[in-house]
Amino acid sequence: MRRICVLLALIAPALASAQSPPNFLWLDDFELCPSPQPYWPDRDSDDYGDDDYSFVGCVQPPGFFPVDPGDCDDLNPGINPSAAEQCNGIDxxxxxMVDENALGAGTSCDTGLVGACSSGTFQCQGAAGLVCISDTPASPEVCNGIDDDCDGHVDEGNPGGGQTCNTGLPGACSTGTTVCQAGVLVCVPDNQPCP
Ligand SMILES: [Ca+2]
Ligand SMILES: [Ca+2]
Ligand SMILES: [Ca+2]
Ligand SMILES: [Ca+2]
Structure with a gap:
């Protein structure tokens, strides 16, 4: 049994460093090894071992370490169970889960557009990364003091204007026409002068 353990200790590093080493698990003779410990390869030295290859025994083989398991890419120290999820299409x-709760997603951003379209929120779009999506898509201009159609002009074209209305004034001043003024539709008397 000792001879087999020594043999495995010698070949383990070669298996760990191989491109596709076979998965293996070795338990020492419990009489000789009452408290076997698990060991994993940790080729990227991020203190997380490659689950595909484990060694259980009382002797730590070269190339194997008493680290935590769960490293899903043992050749990249930026990928392990403690790593922060980035928006990049990689887990x-x-x-x-890929890009779940990725850093920066959901935060406010400037779309680079004008008017109502300028404020946005970062959305994670996989390998394309974080993309700033407008919170308010362009819409037809209305009289509200806002550049609704995001063309750089506010309330252009007298939106909502040109409609017959009642000014609330007496006599000849009662009939009016709507005009968009400073973001508000007002009823301007058709006949002047009026108060
Ligand atoms: Ca590792
Ligand atoms: Ca993930
Ligand atoms: Ca990611
Ligand atoms: Ca506009």
């Missing part, structure tokens, strides 16, 4: 934290 950094090894939970089998």
């Amino acid at each position: 950094e934290d090894c939970d089998a």
Whole structure:
């Protein structure tokens, strides 16, 4: 049994460093090894081992370490269960979900557009990264003091104007026409002068 253990200790590093080493698990003779410990390869030295290759025994083989398991990419120290999830189409934290709650997603941003379209929120779009999406898409201009159609002009074209209205004034001053003024539709008397 000791001879087999020594042999495995010698070949383990070669298996760990191989491109596709076979998965293996070795338990020492419990009489000789009452408290076997698990060891994993940690080729990127991020203190998380590659689950595909484990060694259980009382002797730590070269190339194997008593680290935590769960490293889903043991050749990239930026990928392990403690890594922060980035927006990039890659599962950094090894939970089998890609870009979940990625850093920066959901935060406010400037779309670079004008008017109502300028304020946005970062959305994670996988390998394309964070994209600033407008919170308010362009819409037809209305009289509100806002550049609704995001063309750089506020309330252009007298939106809502030109409609017959009642000014509330007496006599000849009662009939009017709507005009968009400073973001508000007002009823301007058709006959002047009026108060
Ligand atoms: Ca590792
Ligand atoms: Ca993830
Ligand atoms: Ca990611
Ligand atoms: Ca406009």
